[in-house]
Amino acid sequence: MGPFMSPFNNLLCMLLGISFTVWFTLLLVFIIVPAIFGLSFGIRSLYMKMLLKVFKWATVRMERGAKEKNHLLYKPYSLNGIIAKEPTSLEEELKEIRRNGSSQDLDGSASLTTGPSPSSSEFEMSDTFYFCRRGIESIVDDEVTKRFTAEELDSWNLLTRSNYNFNHISTRLTVLWGLGVVIRYGFLLPLRLTLAITGVSLLVVFTTMIGFLPNGRVKNFLSEKVHLMCYRICVRALTAIITYHHSENKPKNGGICVANHTSPIDIIILASDGCYAMVGQIHGGLMGLIQKSMVKACPHIWFERSEVKDRHLVAKRLSDHVKDKSKLPILIFPEGTCINNTSVMMFKKGSFEIGSTVYPVAIKYDPRFGDAFWNSSKFGMVNYLLRMMSSWAIVCSVWYLPPMSRQEGEDAVQFANRVKAAIARQGGLVDLLCVNTNVEANEK
Amino acid sequence: MGSTNSTLLKIPNVEVLMQETGFSPAHIIRLHDRFKALDKEGRGHLCPHDFGAIKELAMNPIGDRIIGAFFSPGKETVDFHTFVKILAHFRPVDKDRPKEPNSPEPINSRSNKLKFAFQLYDQDKDGKISRDELLQVLRAMLGMQVTDEQLESIADRTIQEADLDRDDTISFEEFRKACKHKRFTMFRFCIRPGERKLMLTLCHWSSELQDQHEL
Numbered sequence: 001m002g003p004f005m006s007p008f009n010n011l012l013c014m015l016l017g018i019s020f021t022v023w024f025t026l027l028l029v030f031i032i033v034p035a036i037f038g039l040s041f042g043i044r045s046l047y048m049k050m051l052l053k054v055f056k057w058a059t060v061r062m063e064r065g066a067k068e069k070n071h072l073l074y075k076p077y078s079l080n081g082i083i084a085k086e087p088t089s090l091e092e093e094l095k096e097i098r099r100n101g102s103s104q105d106l107d108g109s110a111s112l113t114t115g116p117s118p119s120s121s122e123f124e125m126s127d128t129f130y131f132c133r134r135g136i137e138s139i140v141d142d143e144v145t146k147r148f149t150a151e152e153l154d155s156w157n158l159l160t161r162s163n164y165n166f167n168h169i170s171t172r173l174t175v176l177w178g179l180g181v182v183i184r185y186g187f188l189l190p191l192r193l194t195l196a197i198t199g200v201s202l203l204v205v206f207t208t209m210i211g212f213l214p215n216g217r218v219k220n221f222l223s224e225k226v227h228l229m230c231y232r233i234c235v236r237a238l239t240a241i242i243t244y245h246h247s248e249n250k251p252k253n254g255g256i257c258v259a260n261h262t263s264p265i266d267i268i269i270l271a272s273d274g275c276y277a278m279v280g281q282i283h284g285g286l287m288g289l290i291q292k293s294m295v296k297a298c299p300h301i302w303f304e305r306s307e308v309k310d311r312h313l314v315a316k317r318l319s320d321h322v323k324d325k326s327k328l329p330i331l332i333f334p335e336g337t338c339i340n341n342t343s344v345m346m347f348k349k350g351s352f353e354i355g356s357t358v359y360p361v362a363i364k365y366d367p368r369f370g371d372a373f374w375n376s377s378k379f380g381m382v383n384y385l386l387r388m389m390s391s392w393a394i395v396c397s398v399w400y401l402p403p404m405s406r407q408e409g410e411d412a413v414q415f416a417n418r419v420k421a422a423i424a425r426q427g428g429l430v431d432l433l434c435v436n437t438n439v440e441a442n443e444k
Numbered sequence: 445m446g447s448t449n450s451t452l453l454k455i456p457n458v459e460v461l462m463q464e465t466g467f468s469p470a471h472i473i474r475l476h477d478r479f480k481a482l483d484k485e486g487r488g489h490l491c492p493h494d495f496g497a498i499k500e501l502a503m504n505p506i507g508d509r510i511i512g513a514f515f516s517p518g519k520e521t522v523d524f525h526t527f528v529k530i531l532a533h534f535r536p537v538d539k540d541r542p543k544e545p546n547s548p549e550p551i552n553s554r555s556n557k558l559k560f561a562f563q564l565y566d567q568d569k570d571g572k573i574s575r576d577e578l579l580q581v582l583r584a585m586l587g588m589q590v591t592d593e594q595l596e597s598i599a600d601r602t603i604q605e606a607d608l609d610r611d612d613t614i615s616f617e618e619f620r621k622a623c624k625h626k627r628f629t630m631f632r633f634c635i636r637p638g639e640r641k642l643m644l645t646l647c648h649w650s651s652e653l654q655d656q657h658e659l
Contacts, residue, residue, distance in 0.1 A: 125606065125614075125622050128506055128564055128581060135510040136534055138500035140478060 031195060035232035044241045044393070051369065051392050058173055184390045192237045192389045199233035200286075204293045206230070211296025220326075223297035224275050231272035240394040242269055249400035250274050251329040251359035254322055256351060259361040260423055261333035264381070265388065266363055269396060276331035277321060281305060299327055315354060322356045329359065334416065352412040352419070357403045360419050362426040366395040399426045461525055465532035465551055475531065479524050489521040490514075505584040509564045517569065533560045555620075562619050572613035575599055 034040055206226040213219045235242065250273075251257040257276060259266060270276065279301045282288055291302050301321055307313050321327055332351045352358065369392045379387070388394065401422055406415045452458050452469055455476060462472060480486075482494050495501060495511040504510065514522045514530050522530075535552040549556065565573045565581055578599045586595065606614050606622040614622070 125565075125602065125619060127585065129561060131504055131506045131585065132510060132561060132564060135501055135504045135507055136531070138498050138504070139482075139495065139510070140475070140531065 027191075027194065031236050032198070032233060035236055036229045038228065038232065044236075044239060047239070048241050048369070048393060048395060054176075058176060061173055184392070188239070189386075189390050192239065195233055195237035196389070199230050199237055200290065202233065203227070203230035204290060207293045207297040211293070220298065226297065227275055227294075228272065231268055234268050235272045238265065238268070238388055238394050239392075240265070240269060240396065242272075242395075243397045244273055244400070245397065246400045246402075247273075249359065249402050251276070251361075251400075251403075252357075253327060253329060254325045255329045255357040255359050255403065256318075256322065256354065257329050257331045257359045257361055258334055258351060258419060258423075259331070259363055262363065262365060263388075264384075265394065266333065267331070269363065269398065270331060270361065273398070275328050277301060277328040278331055279303075279318070301330065318351070319354045319356075322354060352406065352416045355406060357405050358415075358419055359403050360401040360423050360426075362399045362401065362423045364397050364399075366397075369393045369395050401426055455524065457525070461528055465528055466535055467528065467532060472528065475528055476524065479527055489523045490527065491521055506564060506581065509567065509581075512567070513560065513563060530560075533557055558620050558623065559616065561623075562616050565614075565619075572611075572615050573619065574613050575603060578602060578614070 030041060030043065203226070207223065210219060210222050210226060213222070257270070259270060267278070271278075275298075277298070277300050278294070280291070280303070282291055282302045282304055291300070294300055295302060299321070301317055303314065303317075318330060321330060334351050404415075404419055404422070406412070410418075452473065455461070455472065458472060461467075462469065467475070479490070482497075483490055484494065484497075492511055492515065495514070501507045501510065514527065516526075529551060532551040533556055562573070563569065565577055567577060567580075579595060582590075582595050582598055586598075590598075603612065603614065606618050608618050608621070609615075
């Protein structure tokens with residue numbers, strides 16, 4: 001056995017060695033170097049187009065298959081059973097009914113798909129069923145609760161976690177899905193993990209090194225470059241394909257950047273295109289280490305847990321930072337909780353009281369490739385990151401909106417609402433002006 | 445998945461509930477989340493004014509009757525079990541249910557659905573819809589657009605058509621017969637694909653002649 005094993009062993013070692021070297025070289029050339037310089041080969045856009053074609057094909061096959069076998073394509077009631085309004089609101093429907101109330105229209109088969117029979121002379125006992133139904137619908141679900149579950153899709157993106165609605169899946173599709181699993185977990189996930197670890201460790205190491213330099217222009221310049229580089233690597237670690245719009249409105253020093261919040265990834269997405277001062281609570285463990293090293297290179301605002309409760313202290317530190325024009329713009333997410341990217345909940349007013357220019361930013365994710373929404377009551381952070389890294393890609397758009405300032409006679413709440421409306425309008429998100437009680441209940 | 449199981453465990457007698465109502469664990473969890481969201485003060489039960497806070501329900505002409513259906517006579521609160529049992533009326537009929545002679549009728553049988561609809565009219569719960577009760581519903585639904593005389597004539601016509609034993613009220617049997625020949629969809633939660641919405645049919649209720657034996 002001995003002599004047979006050793007040449008084989010050697011061969012194995014050689015092969016492993018070569019494959020590792022090739023792997024890392026490819027990684028370096030195609031991903032890390034472009035990240036450093038902010039360039040792109042366009043691989044990710046190509047990947048995205050290919051994926052879209054595959055998803056379309058998959059959905060068409062499912063529809064065809066369902067028709068052939070006469071199955072229900074959509075599950076009768078799905079896991080997350082999101083209920084949305086009818087095409088017409090109850091108010092409009094009521095007006096319609098009452099307008100037709102005195103006409104002589106008849107329709108023997110009452111209440112088929114829409115309202116009850118329009119004619120007063122043909123009132124049916126079953127006409128109340130329509131209103132009963134709308135009533136029960138509104139008891140089971142309404143606008144606010146809907147915002148907190150993941151957005152549901154009408155085409156399947158081959159991720160089981162997004163398959164809420166589809167019943168009929170043929171063998172061919174299952175094979176494709178299996179292939180998808182192998183690719184995602186076997187190839188993409190390790191790749192992304194490697195990149196993520198590289199990105200984070202580079203960030204910690206370089207920022208600590210820069211911390212030793214004396215304060216000055218060189219330090220700021222280097223810190224900017226290092227931050228950007230590491231965030232870009234992290235962006236590639238998630239295979240995030242981001243489109244930035246209106247970059248001429250990018251936040252400037254001494255301002256506050258305000259954005260809607262869907263997931264913790266928002267920070268990485270924004271910070272890979274510009275330098276910001278982060279605001280947050282100091283955590284322990286790995287996060288704490290990253291925070292401490294980041295603050296050595298450039299001034300971020302980290303609060304101790306006890307300080308967070310003191311609103312005046314928080315406001316003072318923020319306004320001190322903002323007054324110093326040499327410091328970077330602050331990045332704040334006023335909503336304070338993760339919304340599922342279809343609406344913008346009421347902004348908390350604290351950040352708007354500080355009185356400097358506000359640069360609103362709208363972030364909208366494309367849910368076809370992977371749902372970035374973090375339901376913090378259902379999943380922990382690690383679970384969430386793993387899900388992100390095993391999705392196909394994260395595709396999103398970022399719009400930089402023109403800066404806004406508080407006008408004369410406008411209080412903080414009105415200003416906050418104005419900013420929120422602008423963000424919602426830009427991102428095509430629904431503007432929900434409602435009391436924050438449900439949000440409180442769901443707060444992490 | 446861990447969090448799913450732990451939510452189920454927190455609900456007492458959840459197995460019995462699932463058996464009686466036929467809801468799946470996922471639905472129970474969803475309804476539980478909704479129950480908690482409605483119960484803003486966290487008391488563990490709902491009062492009429494918790495329902496009243498739902499905007500769409502307040503606009504609904506028979507909204508207060510629907511709310512009343514959740515509260516049995518004399519009771520001021522609704523616990524989670526009752527909440528789920530009432531909503532179970534609107535589940536689709538289980539077409540393949542085996543006909544066991546001794547098992548109680550499922551909550552979502554056609555008969556029970558009709559009974560629910562019947563009680564929306566019959567507010568004094570005497571088992572009959574009087575002319576007055578019918579008028580009240582008509583007034584709520586048709587409102588100011590229609591004159592009182594027109595309302596009265598509609599009520600008369602409806603009773604005339606439905607009232608078979610000529611006692612000037614509509615009993616449950618007569619109600620059932622009046623609704624028999626109509627095909628109607630009781631609940632459809634509609635979401636259209638183009639606008640990122642889903643179709644969720646909670647109950648499709650068609651009373652064709654061949655299904656009469658169910659009733």
